[in-house]
Amino acid sequence: MIRVAVAGAAGYIGGELLRLLLGHPEVEVVGAVSSRFPGKRVDGVHPNLRSATDLTFCSADEVDECDAVFLTLPHRVAMTQIDHWKQRSKFVFDLTGDFRLDDAEVYRRYYGEEHQAPQLLDDFVPGLPELHRDRLRTADLVSVPGCMATAGVLALYPLVARDLIDPEQGAQFDARTGSSGSGAMAGPANLHAERSGSMRVFAPTGHRHEAEISRHLGLSAAMTATGVEAVRGVQTICHATLRPGVDKQTVRRAFREQYAEEPFVRVVAHQRGTFRYPDPKILLGSNYCDVGYAIDEDSGRLTTIAALDNLVKGGAGNALQCLNIRMGRPENLGLTFPGLHPL
Amino acid sequence: MIRVAVAGAAGYIGGELLRLLLGHPEVEVVGAVSSRFPGKRVDGVHPNLRSATDLTFCSADEVDECDAVFLTLPHRVAMTQIDHWKQRSKFVFDLTGDFRLDDAEVYRRYYGEEHQAPQLLDDFVPGLPELHRDRLRTADLVSVPGCMATAGVLALYPLVARDLIDPEQGAQFDARTGSSGSGAMAGPANLHAERSGSMRVFAPTGHRHEAEISRHLGLSAAMTATGVEAVRGVQTICHATLRPGVDKQTVRRAFREQYAEEPFVRVVAHQRGTFRYPDPKILLGSNYCDVGYAIDEDSGRLTTIAALDNLVKGGAGNALQCLNIRMGRPENLGLTFPGLHPL
Amino acid sequence: MIRVAVAGAAGYIGGELLRLLLGHPEVEVVGAVSSRFPGKRVDGVHPNLRSATDLTFCSADEVDECDAVFLTLPHRVAMTQIDHWKQRSKFVFDLTGDFRLDDAEVYRRYYGEEHQAPQLLDDFVPGLPELHRDRLRTADLVSVPGCMATAGVLALYPLVARDLIDPEQGAQFDARTGSSGSGAMAGPANLHAERSGSMRVFAPTGHRHEAEISRHLGLSAAMTATGVEAVRGVQTICHATLRPGVDKQTVRRAFREQYAEEPFVRVVAHQRGTFRYPDPKILLGSNYCDVGYAIDEDSGRLTTIAALDNLVKGGAGNALQCLNIRMGRPENLGLTFPGLHPL
Amino acid sequence: MIRVAVAGAAGYIGGELLRLLLGHPEVEVVGAVSSRFPGKRVDGVHPNLRSATDLTFCSADEVDECDAVFLTLPHRVAMTQIDHWKQRSKFVFDLTGDFRLDDAEVYRRYYGEEHQAPQLLDDFVPGLPELHRDRLRTADLVSVPGCMATAGVLALYPLVARDLIDPEQGAQFDARTGSSGSGAMAGPANLHAERSGSMRVFAPTGHRHEAEISRHLGLSAAMTATGVEAVRGVQTICHATLRPGVDKQTVRRAFREQYAEEPFVRVVAHQRGTFRYPDPKILLGSNYCDVGYAIDEDSGRLTTIAALDNLVKGGAGNALQCLNIRMGRPENLGLTFPGLHPL
Structure with a gap:
């Protein structure tokens, strides 16, 4: 059994x-760390686990040595606890923003302060199996990307990797997210009566996930992030420009080739039906990231679309996929839930 | 492997x-029957199954002999096809309303017409493991109850079984349901713009599930059914009167005893926390029926609450639980998904 | 112009x-009192008023003498401020729970503490125009009922007033409410991710509005209150038993007669159509309370249904209707918004 | 009184x-035309109008001469009925797509067929008071723009009009819309269970409103349209690039100047608060279009945001504003509803 702890286990990604x-058939949970609820039952905070576990939350010091720890802490806390966890766990999977960028200067620009452990930035492998699977097989430190970044990157990467995009025009991303992305500690702006039914542009420019997209795609990304009526789910729309002469077939082939063997990326771009393009509605609870595209052939403008469950492929599920890779297990172990429809 | 077919496989419960x-690890699906979509891919109708299956829909005649068939047909169609299916399948699990009542006269009152196969009514065992587990072990014909009936029955049965309720006062049920209960063929009243955000009393009196509740509890039930803003989920509130002298401890003990060993019924009646009473929000996709209660000790008035996912414990999951029982498999095989939170 | 102040103006009913x-064409707002936001712009808290007003919040002491004050304070605060407001305002319209019951003992039972001004309880006239219009014409102190109480009372009153209900059986109310009923200060349970899509039984028994219903109808009411997915809107279902021999025509006539002249109560009980019974969906923003009924003629069981916008007919609009009555203005002045559909 | 008819009165914009x-205090409705429901009560289709009118629907031939007719017909029907209506009504306000483009070739590209009355295209004045108020004062034929076009145009026009945008980079629009935009006749894709909670990209490229935006702004627009969970409401996000040297102050001044006198456009771009940028949540039922902007000063990338109620400023309200202008009435007559919060 793989011995695993979760630090920040009372949050939504922790849950x-x-x-x-x-x-997961080969995992044993040896610690559910919460500084807010030590000693309390886990299912008091995560009511869906009521008959799944009798675990109680513990403090960070109570966690014995383990094989892997997942950090779902507030931003900036992970970088201060990283030494603690490196000592106790063979592998660290960080789901915070602390080690997602490899450039301390970019970090300062997007996070508004100095990084506290810049010497570690290069040690973290991005937890993106679709881009870094080989490195993940041997990585001891993994930084799982932001939910909107994973969606945005996966929806454009096949074209960038084949140099089919005009980098001069950059890429404009429009990301929509459900309220669970704000976490379980959110304040008055996330009161149901205030948040319900809203289309809230909370980051018209400069969202932190924008920096991750630029990093992974190697082009200038501009992203707008909007909270829409949903609890779970992220969708990103990307506008970009194809290089002259790139046609629909080439684009189609790029997506098919890139993701033919991927267990959790599906290309969804249908001519008919209700769910023609990626839609988080059918993905909730699943580890899929669906990606699709459309082309305006007159103008060469490209639109790509991605959807995922922000708590699964955008967080916990993606991290578990990385663990499976690291431990040499089948990549989809414990991740086969297909999603519900209708929901 | 258990060879199973589904008739009505394009509907929501079919999906x-x-x-x-x-x-399910021990089931092989040998037929997904749809009269509307023969030859079409199953995942064209149920997009959450896109990478789970390459099945196509077939006609009823194309189904070979099998161990079990699940009927999720329109009401009145099951009773005309029942001979067809009895010939092809060892066991029939009917999820329609056709065989839920054991009295042709009550059927006529609630369904507004004559039953076409009254001689079979007594042959069907109610698909309620919590009340009829032993009979289900040997039943060849099983009639799975309506979603609101299952909730309503489970929330009052422990007290009725112990004669703690005053039958003179009857029991008043208030049922709320999501829109998936109307099925995938619904008309203009279920257009999103019309249905969204509504609290629609579609059956102030005389709902068919009321008759099932009365049958199973042996008392006079009055039920009001309301569609609320949800796709999945049923919740029933029941008002009843305790017999004089029955106190809170007795009620508590009745629920605990009744459901101590049940794999899919949980008693939820907490003093604090956000999810103190049964709420379908945390049950979607799972096979649980949560039940709870509260007592106004001054008046002896009792309130019981039940919640479930109408498509799972209120339909498909409950039917599969019955199949597991009939086949001697662990009751929770293929039914361990715990639900998502938040969702 | 009628000079009016609002105390508690930063809350949802205040807004x-x-x-x-x-x-309102004949009202001048002379004070919007908020202890939390003194000096801040009103439209900073109520963004829908952005171009409607330049008002800023003030403290209670800054309000000059006025004709009427509306108190939308936390429970227990109104009774401590009542002398202050009686001195400054000719008329006081209290929208809190403090003066809704006329019996200090019942108050203690439902509110869990002693009333601080029991000598005033009899001085307040219930702000229910449909029951107390004549008294409201001359009332100086008005207590506007709770939102679920208004709905519950209006849906059964025509029958109670004509002695058509069997009082022995009591009346069982099931109330559903949107999240705005919890106010703008609600805590973690009302976080969007926790509250969205829930069916949360927050008061299975003993809700305070139950006591108001019993008071106004003069019979034993048992109410269960559930939060459903909505921001605004209340719906109550009532189960009661008709006296022997009371038929559908008699019930129909009772409702029609009772409300024929009422400007804001409509009888909605149709045989067909999508909106056959009262549904808050079409009432949001309006001052209507729709009421309807259905009868199971076999059993004599009656179901009544009421719907309203909890912030309008369930609060602010009803209070304004009372003001119009008190000031001799047309009852619907400033209250003619018909509601939106679809919404 | 202004005598007005509505053709297509049973639809959502018609309602x-x-x-x-x-x-409206100076309008008399002389005809509510519906080919589907002739002779039926208007409030049978629009339940929010139950106590507002006793009107019944009539046929097109039953409408007497009138001052103005509003056409909310299916696309392509307006252009075949236009002669009929020009003969009966002094002024025609067309809310369909038939006369929104002034170039028959562009029409063919976006609508997929030949225009049937191309000779009239130049006769229609765009129903955009903010761009064409003077022409609207004397226009006999007015074509009210699409909901997403109005939002998109108003959010970028102040900068385009001052030549602050780099036209080489075009403008990328991301539009989100509620389900009412699909109309009251929509099919299975708009079933509540299918549409609820979805983020459905129904037009990744080539949406018809894109052509309107390009026309009015005189630059190359690329638009993606997505249905999100809402019944009413449209929001557009626009990505564009400022000309070198254009700073935040200049942008700010452009918006303030452009809309300082506009009765229904508000600039919303706040540093703090919950509703910092335009959000349809607070606009439902109102005629406002809120517009806002943000700038990434490092890159010169601009994001503009607009929000409106698609049935009001995106349709019926905007048309009524045009009528007020044409008739020399105050522009906001009958349009003063401020919106609800929370909702």
Whole structure:
């Protein structure tokens, strides 16, 4: 059994990690760390786990040595606890923003302060199996990307990797997200009566995930982030320009080739039906990231679309996929839930 | 492997059956029957199954002999096809309303017409494991109850079984349901713009599930059914009167005893926390029926609450639980998904 | 012009009062009192008023003498401030729970503490125009009922007033409410991710509005209150038993007669159509309370249904209707918004 | 009184027109034309109008001469009925797509067929008061723009008009819309269970409103349209590039100057608060279009945001504003509803 701890286990991504880990046939959860609820039952905070576990939350010091720890802490806390966890766990999977960028200067620009452990930035492998699977097989430190970044990157990467995009025009991303992305501690702006039914542009420019997209795609990304009526789910729309002469077939082939063997990326671009393009509605609870595209052939303008569950492929599920890779297990172990429809 | 077919596989309960059956380790799906979509891919109708299956829909005649068939047909169609299916399948699990009542006269009152196969009414065992587990072990014909009936019955049965309720006062049920209960063929009243955000009393009196509740509890039930803003989920509130002298402890003990060993019924009646009473929000996709209660000790008035996912414990999941029982398999095989939170 | 102040103007009912008062052709708002936001712009808290007013919040002491004050304070605060407001305002319209019951003992039972001004309980006239219009014409102190109480009372009153209900059986109310009923200060349970899509039984028994219903109807009411997915809107279902021999025509006539002249109560009980019974969906923003009924003639069981916007007819609008009555104005002045569909 | 008819009065925009016209102090509704429901009560289709009118639907031939007719017909029907209506009505306000483009070739590209009355295209004045107020004062034929076009145009026009945008980079629009935009006749894709909670990209490229935006702004627009969870409401996000040297102050001044006198456009770009940028949530039922902007000063990338109620400023309300202008009435007559919060 793989011995695993979760630090920040009372949050929404923490709860999703526990759900997935408790259902994983080769994992034993040895610690659910919460500084807010030590000693309390896990299912008091995560009511969907009521008959799945009798675990109680513990403090960071109570965690014995383990094989892997997942950090779902507030931003800036992970970088201060990283030494603690490196000592206790063979592998660290960080789901915070602390080690997602490899450039301390870019970090300062997007996070508004100095990084506290810049010497570690290069040690973290991005937890993006679709781009870094080989490195993940041997990585001891993994930084799982932001939910909107994973969606945005996966929806454009096949074209960037084949140099089919005009980098001069950059790429404009429009990201929509459900309220769970704000976490379980959110304040008055996330009161149901205030948030329900809103289309809230919370980051018209400068969202932190924008920096991750630029990093992974190697082009200038501009992203707008909007909270829409949903609890779970992220969708990104990307506008970009194809290089002259790139036609629909080439684009189609790029997507098909890139993701033919991927267990959790599906290309969804249908001519008919209700769910023609990626839609998080059918992905909730699953580890899929669906990607699709459309082309305006007159103008050479390209639109790509991605959708995922921000708590699963955008967080906990993606991290577990990385663990499976690191431990040499089948990549989809414990991750086979297909999603519900209708929901 | 258990060879299973689904008739009515393009509907919402049909889709949920396919999802569960495809994930069941000892089941092989040998037929997904749809009269509307013969030859079409199953995942064209149920987009959450896109990478789970390559099945196509077939006609009823194309189904070979099998161990079990699930009927999720329109009401009145099951009773005309029942001979067809009895010949092809060892066991029939009917999820329609056709065989839920054991009295042709009550059927006529609630369904507004004559029953076409009254001689079979007594042959069907109610698909309620919590009340009829032993009979289900040997039943060849099983009639799975309506979603609101299952909720309503489970929330009052422990007290009725112990004669703690005053039958003179009857029991008043208030049922709320999501829009998936109307099925995938619904008309203009279920257009999103019309249905969204509504609290629509579609059956102030005389709902068919009321008759099932009365049958199973042996008392006079009055039920009001309301569609609320949700796709999945049923919740029933029941008002009843305790017999004089029955106190809170007795009620508590009745619920605990009744459901101590049940794999899919949980008693939820907490003093604090956000999810103190049964709420479908945390049950979607799972096979749980949560039940709870509260007592106004001054008046002896009792309130019981039940919640479930109408497509799972209220339909497909409950039917699969019955199949597991009939086949001597662990009751929770293929039914361990715990639900998502937040969702 | 009628000079009006609002105390508690930063809350949701306070905001709705301001919206209605600012649109009222014969009202001048002379004070919007908020202890939390003194000096801040009103439209900073109520963004829908952005171009409707330049008002800023003030403290209670800054309000000059006025004709009427509306109190939308936390429970227990109104009773401590009542002397202050009686000195400054000719008329006081209290929208809190403090003066809704006329019996200090019942108050203690439902509110869990002693009333601080029991000598005033009899001085308040219930702000229910449909029951107390004549008294409201001369009332100096008005207590506007709770939102679920108004709905519950109006849906059964025509029958109670004509002695058509069997009082032995009591009346069982099931109330559903949107999240705005919890106010703008609600805590973690009302976080969007926790509250969205829930069916949360927050008061299975003993809700305070139950006591108001019992008071106004003179019979034993048992109410369960559930939060459903909505921001605005209340719906109550009532189960009761008709006296022997009371038929559908008699019930129909009772409702028609009772409300024939009422400007804001409509009888909605149709045989066909999508909106056959009262549904808050089409009432949001309006001052209507729709009421309807259905009868199971076999059993004599009656179901009544009521719907309203909890912030309008369930609060601010109803209070303004009372003001119009008190000031001798047309009852619907400033209250003619018909509601939106679809919404 | 202004005598007004509505053709297509049973649709959602038709219903909204009736709501507004019935509440307009100087309008008399002389005909509510519906080919589907002739002779039926208007409030049977628009339940929010239950106590507002006793009107019944009539046929097109039953409409007497009138001052103005509003056409909310299916696309392509308006152009075949235009002669009929020009003969009966002094002024025609067309809310369909038929006369929104002034170039028959562009029409063919976006609508997929030949225009049937190309000779009239130049006769229609765009119903955009903010761009064409003077022409609207004397226009006999007015074509009210699409909902997403109005939002998109108003959010970028102040900068385009001052030549602050780099036209080489075009403008990328991302539009989100509620389900009412699909109309009251929509099919299975708009079933509540299918549409609820979805983020459905129904037009990744080539949406018809894109052509309108390009026309009015005189630059190359690329638009993606997505249905999100809402019944009403449109929001557009626009990505564009400022000309070198254009700074935040210049942008700010452009917006303030452009809309300082506009009764229904508000600039919303705040540093703090919950509703910092335009959000349809607070605009439902109102005629406002809120516009806002943000600038990434490092890159010169600009994001503009617009929000409106698609049935009001995106349709019926905007048309009524045009009528007020044409008739020399105050522009906001009958259009003063401020919106609700929370909702």
